[in-house]
Amino acid sequence: DVKVTQSSRYLVKRTGEKVFLECVQDMDHENMFWYRQDPGLGLRLIYFSYDVKMKEKGDIPEGYSVSREKKERFSLILESASTNQTSMYLCASSPNPGQGDQETQYFGPGTRLLVL
Amino acid sequence: DQQVKQNSPSLSVQEGRISILNCDYTNSMFDYFLWYKKYPAEGPTFLISISSIKDKNEDGRFTVFLNKSAKHLSLHIVPSQPGDSAVYFCAAKNSGYALNFGKGTSLLVTP
Numbered sequence: 001d002v003k004v005t006q007s008s009r010y011l012v013k014r015t016g017e018k019v020f021l022e023c024v025q026d027m028d029h030e031n032m033f034w035y036r037q038d039p040g041l042g043l044r045l046i047y048f049s050y051d052v053k054m055k056e057k058g059d060i061p062e063g064y065s066v067s068r069e070k071k072e073r074f075s076l077i078l079e080s081a082s083t084n085q086t087s088m089y090l091c092a093s094s095p096n097p098g099q100g101d102q103e104t105q106y107f108g109p110g111t112r113l114l115v116l
Numbered sequence: 117d118q119q120v121k122q123n124s125p126s127l128s129v130q131e132g133r134i135s136i137l138n139c140d141y142t143n144s145m146f147d148y149f150l151w152y153k154k155y156p157a158e159g160p161t162f163l164i165s166i167s168s169i170k171d172k173n174e175d176g177r178f179t180v181f182l183n184k185s186a187k188h189l190s191l192h193i194v195p196s197q198p199g200d201s202a203v204y205f206c207a208a209k210n211s212g213y214a215l216n217f218g219k220g221t222s223l224l225v226t227p
Binding site: 004009031033035040041042043044045048050056058090092094104105106107108109110112 | 158219
């Protein structure tokens, strides 16, 4: 089974703090994604990566950056946390064509971040 | 600009009856569609998908129908069970990597 893990389930930070959210997948997937989920807004893509050291902006990248130094790990960084970044953050991974069910993304359990 | 729309934020159905969740999309380049199910405090889990070359895909109690001309898809759950109560997200993609998600429909199945 695909396993996507996220470093924290719940996190409380203060405005202005630098926040790191870590995601690890164990299925050797090429592609990894960061979303945030907010009530009434669904899942919105922040950033994704299709290879080590490669990254692409999603729909709402402002205020975030990412790091993919190793294939299995994709980090989301809030450079200076703000209250409007209070949200549920979801990491996902998917394989490339030829690796299996390449169209499906597999999600981690999510990190609920509260910025005070 | 929302390319995938789920216009019903919530739906309530009696146990044993059919649940029908609807999804519309605007991008005619989408060629693959998925439904995800999400419980509170958990990540979404993949439920069922359909390629644009098909108009129906069935997996147990779950069936997805695709009407390309209307840019509409629907998820049917028959019979509905209380454990089906969750938020359901419709998603679509084209040749790129990313999925475009709808805002979700919260399904409540009552005993």
